[in-house]
Amino acid sequence: MKILNKALSENRSVLTEYEAKKALAEYGIPTSKEILVDSETAFMEAVRNIGFPMVIKGCDPEIIHKSEKDLIRTDIRYEREAVAAFHDIWPRITGVSGGILVQEMIMGKRELVAGLIRDSQFGPSVMFGIGGIFTEIFNDVVFRIAPIDKSDALDMIEEIRGKRILEAIRGLDPVDRDQISDILLTIGRIGMENEMIQEIDINPIIISKGRGVAVDATIIINPNGKKPDDE
Amino acid sequence: MTRRLLSTLTGRNLMMSKTHELIARLDAIFHPESVAIIGLPRGFKAGKLFLMALLDLKYAGRIYPVHPKAKEIDGLKAYPSIAEIPGPVDLAIILVPHDRTFPIVEACAAKGVKGAVLFTAGYKETGTEEGRRLEADLTRVAQSSGMRLFGPNCMGLYVPESGISFFPGLSKKPGSVGFISHSGSLANILCRIAPQKGIYFSSAVSLGNECDISSADMLTYLANDPNTSVIGAYLESIRNGPYFLEALKKASEKKPVILWKVGLNPEGQKAAMSHTGALASRRQIWDAVIHQSGAVSVKGFDFLSDALMGFSMLGDGIGDRIAILSGPGGLAVAASEACGDEGLKLAELSDKTRSGLSGFVPQTGTSISNPVDVGLTASFDMEIYIRAAGILAADPNVDAVVVIGVGMDRQTNELYTNAMIKTHRESCKPFIIVNIPGFDSEFAQAFTQAGIPFFETTERAMAVYAMVRRYQAWRREKFNPAGRFPWLACFDSKTIGNKKY
Numbered sequence: 001m002k003i004l005n006k007a008l009s010e011n012r013s014v015l016t017e018y019e020a021k022k023a024l025a026e027y028g029i030p031t032s033k034e035i036l037v038d039s040e041t042a043f044m045e046a047v048r049n050i051g052f053p054m055v056i057k058g059c060d061p062e063i064i065h066k067s068e069k070d071l072i073r074t075d076i077r078y079e080r081e082a083v084a085a086f087h088d089i090w091p092r093i094t095g096v097s098g099g100i101l102v103q104e105m106i107m108g109k110r111e112l113v114a115g116l117i118r119d120s121q122f123g124p125s126v127m128f129g130i131g132g133i134f135t136e137i138f139n140d141v142v143f144r145i146a147p148i149d150k151s152d153a154l155d156m157i158e159e160i161r162g163k164r165i166l167e168a169i170r171g172l173d174p175v176d177r178d179q180i181s182d183i184l185l186t187i188g189r190i191g192m193e194n195e196m197i198q199e200i201d202i203n204p205i206i207i208s209k210g211r212g213v214a215v216d217a218t219i220i221i222n223p224n225g226k227k228p229d230d231e
Numbered sequence: 232m233t234r235r236l237l238s239t240l241t242g243r244n245l246m247m248s249k250t251h252e253l254i255a256r257l258d259a260i261f262h263p264e265s266v267a268i269i270g271l272p273r274g275f276k277a278g279k280l281f282l283m284a285l286l287d288l289k290y291a292g293r294i295y296p297v298h299p300k301a302k303e304i305d306g307l308k309a310y311p312s313i314a315e316i317p318g319p320v321d322l323a324i325i326l327v328p329h330d331r332t333f334p335i336v337e338a339c340a341a342k343g344v345k346g347a348v349l350f351t352a353g354y355k356e357t358g359t360e361e362g363r364r365l366e367a368d369l370t371r372v373a374q375s376s377g378m379r380l381f382g383p384n385c386m387g388l389y390v391p392e393s394g395i396s397f398f399p400g401l402s403k404k405p406g407s408v409g410f411i412s413h414s415g416s417l418a419n420i421l422c423r424i425a426p427q428k429g430i431y432f433s434s435a436v437s438l439g440n441e442c443d444i445s446s447a448d449m450l451t452y453l454a455n456d457p458n459t460s461v462i463g464a465y466l467e468s469i470r471n472g473p474y475f476l477e478a479l480k481k482a483s484e485k486k487p488v489i490l491w492k493v494g495l496n497p498e499g500q501k502a503a504m505s506h507t508g509a510l511a512s513r514r515q516i517w518d519a520v521i522h523q524s525g526a527v528s529v530k531g532f533d534f535l536s537d538a539l540m541g542f543s544m545l546g547d548g549i550g551d552r553i554a555i556l557s558g559p560g561g562l563a564v565a566a567s568e569a570c571g572d573e574g575l576k577l578a579e580l581s582d583k584t585r586s587g588l589s590g591f592v593p594q595t596g597t598s599i600s601n602p603v604d605v606g607l608t609a610s611f612d613m614e615i616y617i618r619a620a621g622i623l624a625a626d627p628n629v630d631a632v633v634v635i636g637v638g639m640d641r642q643t644n645e646l647y648t649n650a651m652i653k654t655h656r657e658s659c660k661p662f663i664i665v666n667i668p669g670f671d672s673e674f675a676q677a678f679t680q681a682g683i684p685f686f687e688t689t690e691r692a693m694a695v696y697a698m699v700r701r702y703q704a705w706r707r708e709k710f711n712p713a714g715r716f717p718w719l720a721c722f723d724s725k726t727i728g729n730k731k732y
Contacts, residue, residue: 115507119516122472127507141510143519145476152523159522201505218505 001026004196007061008223013198016059017066018101020217024202027186031214034103040086046102047082053105055215056085060098066216075105106213109172110165111204113141114183116191118198124191126184128156130165131204138162146188153181153188173210180205180212198222250451256379257444257452260346261434262393263321265293267313267344269335270326273301278326281350281387282307283399290394295320313338321345322395324387329353332383333368340376346444347380348387355440356384366442373443385439386415389422391432392458398422406431408539409453411446411464413438418465421536428540429679433458445470447478454482461542462488463535476520483525484709487542487702490526491535492517525705527698534694537686541695542702544684545661549700550630552578553693554623555602556616557635558609559667563602566633566665566689573697577601578629587622591615610639617650624658631661633692637670648674652681663696665689 003023007015015023021031035046036059047054058071066072071092073085082102090100113131118124122145129141142159144152157163157177166175187200199220205212266285272278282305285294295316296309303309310316313323313335323344325335329351339347354366366383373380381387386397392405398419408430412418415437422435433456436449446466453459462482469475482488495514521528529538553575557563567577580588580601588599592615598604603623609615616636623632634651638644655662664678664685678685686692 113506115505117505117507117511119472119511121469122476122516122520125511125516125519127510129510135506136509139510141515142522143511143515144523145472145516145519148523155522199505199508201507203506220505220508 001194004194004219004221007221008196010061012061013221013223014061015219015221016061016098017057017216017218018059018099020200020219021214023219024186024190024200024214024217027190029183029186029202029214030212031217032103032106034101036099036101038099040090043082043086043100043102047079050102050104052077054082055101055103055105056082056089057101057103058089058093058098059101060093062094062098103215106206106208106215108206108208108213110175110207112180112207112212113201113203114187114205115202116146116187116197116200117143118191119145124188124197126153126156126188126191128153128180128184129160130162135203144184144188146191148185148188150181150185153184156184157181172207175207175212176210183212183214196221196223253448254452254455256345256377257448258456260322260379261388261390261395263292263345263395265295265318265320265322266290266395267295267297267310267316267320267323267339268326269297269313269323269339271296271298271304271309272326273298273304278350280398281324281326284396284401285394287399288391288394288396288401288403292321292394293318313342313344316342319343322388323347324350326350329365329383333365333372336369336372336378336380340372340378344378347378348385349380349382349439349442350385350387351382352384352439354383354442366440370442380443381436382439383442386418386437388437389418389432389435392434397435397437402426402431404431405433405458406543407433407458407460408435408543409433409449409456409459409462410435410539411438411449411453411462411466412436413441413446413467414465415439417532421463421465421532424536425539427676427679428536428685429676429682430536430539430543441470445475447471447475450475450478450482450488454478454485460486461539462486463539464488464490465535466490466492467494472520476524479520479524479526484706487699488524488526489529489535489538489542490521491529491531525702525709527702529698533687533691537684537691537695538698540679540684541699544679544682545696545699547703549661549696549703551575551700552628552630553633553696554578554580554626554629554631555633555635556619556623557602557604558607558616558637559635560596560598560604560606562635562665562667562689563598563604566635566693567602569690569693572690573693575693575697575700578626580623581626581628584622584626584628588619591618605636610637610643613638613643613646613650616647617654620651620654620662621658624654624660624662629660631663631696632658633663633665633689635665635667635689637667641673644674648677652678652683655681655683661696663692665692 003019018036025031037043037046054076056073063069076082111132113129113135115127124146125143127141127143130138140161142156168174201218202214204215206215268281296304296307298309301309323339332351354362389396401422418435418437453462529535553570555566592599593608597606605615638647662683666687675685
């Protein structure tokens with residue numbers, strides 16, 4: 001993929017959120033609509049383009065965990081809020097491929113996580129589970145070794161402890177398991193087809209009207225394209 | 232398109248013929264007509280075990296000791312080198328120190344030896360560059376000559392049917408369990424205690440560092456071995472994960488594969504950059520392997536041996552309605568709890584069964600509904616146990632009978648044991664016998680020899696029974712998915728293969 005090669009040529013091992021989601025979108029994974037800008041003029045145009053409510057994020061290849069660095073402003077509803085967010089975040093963006101990300105705000109109460117890790121013994125392995133900022137605390141995730149098929153992906157969804165949140169609870173739409181399982185299948189395929197990808201993290205996938213949308217993502221690459229080794 | 236199809240077909244044929252070749256070669260090694268022991272000591276040293284083991288199992292083929300100076304060892308004619316042995320050699324056991332091993336391995340390959348066991352240590356496991364290099368040299372010989380290597384740093388093979396063994400004192404009786412171990416001592420210990428649990432082996436192999444033959448190769452062999460109906464393994468590290476997973480999937484489709492994997496602790500996990508990386512523990516990845524393959528995961532020696540016993544004794548198509556027959560009331564309650572924990576049901580006893588039981592079970596301190604508690608009197612009057620077991624086994628609502636009982640002396644115990652074995656045979660239903668702590672289970676072996684599993688606790692008994700049942704259901708589902716065979720939709724797919732131990 002072009003995006004991967006660009007990051008490699010810049011000697012980076014981490015793709016920005018913008019690049020990661022572009023890569024995922026190329027494979028057909030639904031992602032939030034967004035525009036990356038690097039000037040105030042472009043920013044104002046993007047704000048008009050995306051519409052309210054929106055999310056404004058600092059996008060910097062040097063920074064993986066944006067919320068820890070206070071680079072995310074959600075639920076922006078007015079232009080003056082957007083401008084304030086820009087002036088607050090923009091001075092802290094330093095990387096060459098960085099910028100400000102103007103993003104549609106995906107509305108949903110349920111957050112899932114999906115990802116990929118290249119295991120040293122078994123190779124690319126797909127993850128699925130309960131997402132959001134407490135992902136690691138709940139630790140409600142399952143893995144499968146890629147390549148996976150549809151029934152593996154559906155099994156993964158069945159297997160998490162919190163699977164009941166995927167049902168039609170509290171007036172929410174039931175989650176489209178077929179669509180979620182397609183995302184997992186695709187992640188497995190990305191892992192099989194791109195040996196240089198070491199890790200993928202899509203967190204959160206927000207459920208909106210029953211369907212998952214990738215709202216934030218990280219991709220870690222290794223130029224040597226490490227293969228599963230012996231031990 | 233045609234060309235692509237053709238190349239796919241050729242690829243598949245190539246793979247199939249490679250598999251056939253592996254199986255045929257291992258089969259020849261596991262049934263050798265002659266064995267050379269290279270570096271067999273003259274005196275009573277550790278290496279002598281390998282000769283003692285062959286003699287102990289009354290190996291019927293030719294044994295060739297190889298020793299640079301000795302003319303004979305323990306009455307067997309010795310040869311100065313492998314090349315000077317007059318006839319062909321199927322299996323070589325190599326006991327010389329690692330700095331002298333390589334030319335001997337080469338000489339074995341030149342002689343046309345089919346397989347060699349490398350007892351010698353001092354290779355990759357030392358973590359040194361030299362060890363790694365020496366091991367890579369061995370792998371190269373195996374690959375270029377076609378001679379297969381076991382080890383280094385391993386005990387080799389135990390195949391009772393062929394009369395070969397890695398240790399003296401193991402059972403001569405062949406059985407249906409095939410066992411793979413990364414530890415030689417653990418393989419030996421399991422094989423020693425196995426007959427007490429009624430477990431007998433088609434073959435057991437200690438693989439050591441796996442410079443050539445790997446656990447995945449062995450899974451492939453045992454999956455296709457008609458004498459093996461249950462596969463067990465103790466695994467430390469997996470070489471070539473994707474090949475292992477593929478072999479494990481294929482094996483599990485054919486027969487139960489019970490795996491005890493160590494090295495799953497979170498210690499040593501690398502600092503990951505993403506959530507996914509941080510959450511991908513070795514245990515999580517191993518769980519994925521278990522789920523995808525349909526293999527059965529166990530933890531610890533007791534569970535491994537109990538599972539091998541359960542899988543080799545419980546027949547196909549076992550049900551989930553359990554009848555419990557107990558003397559001690561507390562254990563009866565504990566057994567029903569264990570039943571529920573494992574997703575099994577307490578059988579709903581028929582009216583006929585209840586009225587039958589009420590005819591002879593004492594009225595106080597007992598219960599004639601499931602779990603059936605026959606009380607202390609039964610330990611003196613074995614007839615109560617015996618009749619109750621017969622009635623429960625005859626109830627059409629009962630799929631299996633768990634008996635937790637004991638006699639007060641040798642005579643009552645013998646009566647109890649023989650009667651349970653007889654009732655089990657006549658009913659054709661699975662019986663599971665559970666020990667009562669504090670009482671001598673001297674009759675345990677009588678049960679296991681009769682093909683009835685005997686467990687130390689009801690929790691272990693129910694866990695193993697449920698494990699067997701889940702595997703059977705998974706396999707049925709796999710080959711008869713409910714979509715194509717709607718009458719099978721009653722199997723609860725949610726619980727299949729989802730439970731781990």
